[in-house]
Amino acid sequence: MTHAEYPWLLPSDLAEAADPDQGGGRRRRTVRDWAVDTVGFVFAALVAIAVARTSRQLNESDAVVLVDRILGVTAAFALWARRSRPAATAIAVAVLGVVTPATGGAVMVCVFGAAVRLPPRRLAAVAGVALACGTLQGFTRPDPEIDPLLALVVNLVLLLLVTGWGMLVRARRQLVAALRERARRAEAEAGLRAEQAQRAAREAIAREMHDVLAHRLTLLSVHAGALEFRPDAPPAEVARAAGVIRDSAHEALQDLRQIIGVLRAPEDREDGSGDRPQPTLATLDTLVAESREAGMAVVLDNRAGDPATVPAATGRTVYRIVQEALTNARKHAPGAEVTVSVRGRPGDGPGAGLTVDVSNPPPAGPVPHVPGSGQGLIGLTERATLAGGRLCHGPGPRGGFAVRAWLPWPP
Structure with a gap:
């Protein structure tokens, strides 16, 4: 699995896909997770500060400005729980946004996190709640400098952008998980193929050993049995039988040495590359x-x-x-x-x-x-x-x- 095969993946994703031990289940927060969460928190806090300044410029009361600040900071801190409870966090922050626009940044971050972690049906429900709460905010805290219809369109476009971005990240992570499973399966299949190849090699060697040695050892058994049952055989016949026994034992030893040599030297194959020529x-x-x-x-x-x-x-x-x-x-x-x-x-x-x-x-x-x-x-x-x-x-x-x-x- 290389970057040339999957150019749209990051090197870290490829490393994660290649390492089966990192996948599956609820994992610990990594350095990258801490960095992303910190950036989201800072973004939500900056949006809350900007909205509080806007409220003061619109000559709203100090109580409203204080509420905006408190709710904005609360929504920003709630982002740290979005990984474990993405749907609940997004809905809670969106409901807070009905009474204050200071949670706008936190809502976008939560919807993005929900799009990364939730299936399509649950994500559609969360995005619908966020859109509804954003629409209600246009009536509870309207901005006199922005047309309400334009504010609704901007809110809808932003929700669609963050939702699409989150779904793209989710699709890429699913691909990484699939590649990780594929790598694990390929490793298991490679091990199985190696075992099957070893078993086939052992069976082939066993067949070859039987075919080679059975012929020689049968000669030994037959002639040795003849000498045993005919001790009074003529000397010439005894000498001939003894010669056959000697030659068969020598050939059997040579054949056995060749088979053991094949086991010790992988280059000795049936193509005739061994020490002794293969029969034809x-x-x-x-x-x-x-x-x-x-x-x-x-x-x-x-x-x-x-x-x-x-x-x-x-x-x-x-x-x-x-x-x-x-x-x-x-x-x-x-x-x-x-x-x-x-x-x-x-x-x-x-x-x-x-x-x-x-x-x-x-x-x-x-x-x-x-x-x-x-x-x-x-x-x-x-x-x-x-x-x-x-x-x-x-x-x-x-x-x-x-x-x-x-x-x-x-x-």
Whole structure:
């Protein structure tokens, strides 16, 4: 909120609007309030002195001059109560003005204060009383040197001027209050957006950690379980399983180190600016080869064309979908052949986009229990939805399990 955005506001108003702690309720009298009230008091007192001198020049009695002075001073002192009781003060001063014109200055100040603080209906009533009392004063204390009609017109114009001025001040203060509330609301919304962004970042990191580590740790669990249940396995098979365990543990450690690095370094984003390159569709062959080395039978049918033409975010999503599907197949259908099919083309028409199918038949023998969180497919569905696509999964027509996803491929 700057002066360039709201040039009609004073710098103090902008500061008040920017500070939510100063708004609302009945506030203490500030230095500016004391200065304004003092100026109003002096103005009302000077008007009372001038009217008393005029009364003496018109050869009115000393009692009338004394009454003018007393009522003028009383009206001037009554101005100090106009902030807490604007309507009552204005009406009381206006009634005093019926018998003496010495309260004219105080009436104008009170009407101005009422216009600043009262709603339109109450202000109209106060201004009507002030106008009526000013009209009656023309009959009770007429000025022989001024035409009564002219005095009535002058009184009406002055009341309209001070009322309009007060309403303008009231409108500006309402604008300041609205800006103050807007600033408070904007601050609260900014905090809420920051919390939502932090929550979204944590959820994204949690999904990425699950997708990355579940594949590696499943390899560890499967091969460690094989070594546990087959202690009499040939040395070559034991050595191969131990090598897979070692490589999977190393890769899991590297992946975990990368995720922790993203948490510590904000510049490491998914655009590939981290220490390790992010997986894409081009690295899908490496993932399949790694699964084959771990003992899985995987058939890859990649008809998506040049992987370099696929957007990095889309390729990364395809990689995570296949990775999670292979992990689930390794856990729940060991020994079954897994078929991975990727096909598609860029564009917006029918048949455009990337389609990923991962399916496997039911396992031939008993399935060892491998613990899992059960959140992998849920995370894949959410990841595909965030990418603008869709994902479905379930038992295949001949048993087994199938995962099918479609992702947009912009031209």
